[in-house]
Amino acid sequence: MHTINKESTARQNEYDVLVVGAGPTGLTTAVQLGMRGWRVAVVERWPERYPLPRAVVLDHEIARIVASLGLGDALRTVSEPAEDYEWRNGKGETLLRLAFEDTSYSGWPYENIFTQPRLEAALEDRTRALPGVEILRGWAAVDLAEESAAVRLTIAENAGGRPTGDDDVREHRTLRAAYVVGCDGANSFVRSRMNTSMTDLGFQFDWLVIDIIPHDRDRVWSPRNLQLCDPARPTTAVSGGPGRRRWEFMRLPGETIAELNREETAWQLLAPWDIRPDNATLERHTVYTFQARWADRWRQGRLLLAGDAAHQMPPFAGQGMCSGIRDATNLTWKLDLVLAGHADASLLDTYTTERSQHLRHAIDASVYLGRIICETDPTSAAERDKGMLADQQAGRDHLVSMLPGTLTAGLLACDAGGAPVEPAGQLGHQGRVRSHGRTDLFDQAVGTGFTLLATRNPRQVLDDDALGWCERLGIRLLRITDDHTAAGPVDVVDLDGTYLAHLAATGQQALLVRPDFYVFGGAPDMDAVPGLLATLRDELTAGSMLASAP
Numbered sequence: 001m002h003t004i005n006k007e008s009t010a011r012q013n014e015y016d017v018l019v020v021g022a023g024p025t026g027l028t029t030a031v032q033l034g035m036r037g038w039r040v041a042v043v044e045r046w047p048e049r050y051p052l053p054r055a056v057v058l059d060h061e062i063a064r065i066v067a068s069l070g071l072g073d074a075l076r077t078v079s080e081p082a083e084d085y086e087w088r089n090g091k092g093e094t095l096l097r098l099a100f101e102d103t104s105y106s107g108w109p110y111e112n113i114f115t116q117p118r119l120e121a122a123l124e125d126r127t128r129a130l131p132g133v134e135i136l137r138g139w140a141a142v143d144l145a146e147e148s149a150a151v152r153l154t155i156a157e158n159a160g161g162r163p164t165g166d167d168d169v170r171e172h173r174t175l176r177a178a179y180v181v182g183c184d185g186a187n188s189f190v191r192s193r194m195n196t197s198m199t200d201l202g203f204q205f206d207w208l209v210i211d212i213i214p215h216d217r218d219r220v221w222s223p224r225n226l227q228l229c230d231p232a233r234p235t236t237a238v239s240g241g242p243g244r245r246r247w248e249f250m251r252l253p254g255e256t257i258a259e260l261n262r263e264e265t266a267w268q269l270l271a272p273w274d275i276r277p278d279n280a281t282l283e284r285h286t287v288y289t290f291q292a293r294w295a296d297r298w299r300q301g302r303l304l305l306a307g308d309a310a311h312q313m314p315p316f317a318g319q320g321m322c323s324g325i326r327d328a329t330n331l332t333w334k335l336d337l338v339l340a341g342h343a344d345a346s347l348l349d350t351y352t353t354e355r356s357q358h359l360r361h362a363i364d365a366s367v368y369l370g371r372i373i374c375e376t377d378p379t380s381a382a383e384r385d386k387g388m389l390a391d392q393q394a395g396r397d398h399l400v401s402m403l404p405g406t407l408t409a410g411l412l413a414c415d416a417g418g419a420p421v422e423p424a425g426q427l428g429h430q431g432r433v434r435s436h437g438r439t440d441l442f443d444q445a446v447g448t449g450f451t452l453l454a455t456r457n458p459r460q461v462l463d464d465d466a467l468g469w470c471e472r473l474g475i476r477l478l479r480i481t482d483d484h485t486a487a488g489p490v491d492v493v494d495l496d497g498t499y500l501a502h503l504a505a506t507g508q509q510a511l512l513v514r515p516d517f518y519v520f521g522g523a524p525d526m527d528a529v530p531g532l533l534a535t536l537r538d539e540l541t542a543g544s545m546l547a548s549a550p
Contacts, residue, residue, distance in 0.1 A: 014176055016179075017040050020180065023324075024119065025306050026044070026306075027126075028324075031069050038335075041175055042135045045141075049120055053116050055315075055320055058111075060112075062326070063106065066325070067444070079119075080113055081109035081112060082100050084224050086223040088228055090229070090231060090381070106430050115241030116241075116321070139173070144180060144190070150176050152175070153177070153180055155172065178339060179304060180302065188308075191309050194297065196295045200291070200292070201292040201363070203292040203370060206250070206260070208250075208260045209247075211240050211245075211246050213245075215281070229375070233249060247275075260287055292314060294310060294312075310359075311359050313362060319362040333516060334351060344540070344542060347540060430443065430517070434495060449476065450515055451513045452470075453480045454479055454523070455481075456479060458479070458510060458526070461527065462533070466533055478490050480500060482497065520536055
């Protein structure tokens with residue numbers, strides 16, 4: 001039974017932001033807001049974390065985000081570089097082979113395989129360590145009411161994880177916050193209270209997902225990640241993170257879900273792969289229905305959606321959980337500015353604008369790959385194989401990029417026609433640096449948030465008003481240099497040439513990078529730096545009187 005200190009009930013029930021759902025998206029949202037000093041409650045209906053694997057892929061951008069939460073060391077223990085991804089047909093011919101680099105311009109391996117329960121445990125520990133963040137497990141959201149200046153969320157004790165039927169016998173609490181973020185999955189309670197439609201591409205396939213723990217930890221898997229495009233049974237065989245493997249088998253026409261989702265069926269399908277009860281432990285088997293759909297609105301007043309509450313996609317591009325964490329990272333810095341009074345609430349509209357374009361890319365890529373993989377007609381599969389083999393022989397790239405590209409709209413430095421001016425919208429780079437005696441990747445050595453990186457001290461070209469505004473917003477004004485003896489207060493030593501090379505490649509002498517690591521805009525010379533910052537200031541305060549606030 002949950003107990004409440006009645007003397008402090010009012011204070012306990014008041015928050016800046018309420019997050020519904022304690023999966024990776026919800027916990028990332030809570031940590032990022034908590035690190036900025038906001039009071040946050042995470043409402044989760046399940047009393048305990050879900051202990052079994054789900055997502056297994058995170059890309060270099062997401063690895064950087066997770067590390068920026070203070071979880072870089074934890075990430076290294078729960079993940080491993082993906083190394084490769086090979087496609088073969090039913091004859092065993094290689095249709096495609098991708099080799100992933102063990103590094104990237106984000107400073108982390110290009111693709112990573114991880115174990116979700118271990119990552120979630122690290123995220124929850126980090127959440128609980130923040131003084132202003134509270135996790136309310138075993139409580140279900142049952143009602144909400146949006147007011148002019150806040151949202152009231154009613155939650156009910158839910159010790160078993162599901163509603164008990166009689167609301168009158170359950171303990172209730174009413175929480176109040178400026179905003180509610182629904183990270184509560186495909187059947188989102190928060191989304192059900194919003195006036196938003198869903199776009200569904202009608203792409204649905206059932207797959208049996210099996211996670212196993214091999215007894216032989218030294219067994220070599222080559223390739224590490226395999227896609228078998230066999231019309232007789234499309235199959236995936238990949239790493240499930242350190243010490244684990246995953247197989248996915250598509251349900252065939254005429255096969256029932258009940259038949260497929262049996263333990264004996266799992267072992268029968270694993271047997272040709274030399275996986276047996278005497279050499280492996282079956283951790284989980286379940287049938288998932290892969291879908292491609294998204295909410296058309298992600299914000300309604302003080303209600304916002306993120307993660308599976310906003311979108312679902314097939315797993316073929318490995319972007320499901322990644323997209324949710326991108327949602328959180330795009331949204332939280334904007335909420336921070338709005339809550340602090342540094343930006344108009346209309347800034348939150350750019351959340352949907354920016355994330356929906358990335359989301360559509362991820363879903364389109366997933367569906368494109370899925371239509372290739374899920375082919376069960378032998379004649380069509382043979383034509384597919386013929387085309388892919390010819391592409392391979394000719395050196396043509398048959399696959400679309402699985403990672404999202406640049407932002408093309410939103411909070412960016414744009415020309416008079418509203419188009420972003422390059423390099424605005426590009427994902428920023430990260431390399432090793434030395435700053436104030438510390439050597440590490442930039443985020444760990446310097447920190448995160450708005451950052452202006454320039455080839456000269458940017459403070460020298462800014463007036464007192466601009467400097468004061470930058471200080472209020474926490475914008476770091478830094479000089480990037482290859483002079484290893486530099487040790488000034490604004491100096492960051494570019495140990496591997498990452499930043500100076502990026503500046504040169506983009507033709508800029510300064511880059512203004514947003515807290516989500518995307519470039520707001522560049523300055524081709526130092527004289528353009530004041531105008532670049534003024535553009536950001538104008539965009540943040542559009543439609544308000546905040547520009548003249550002290």
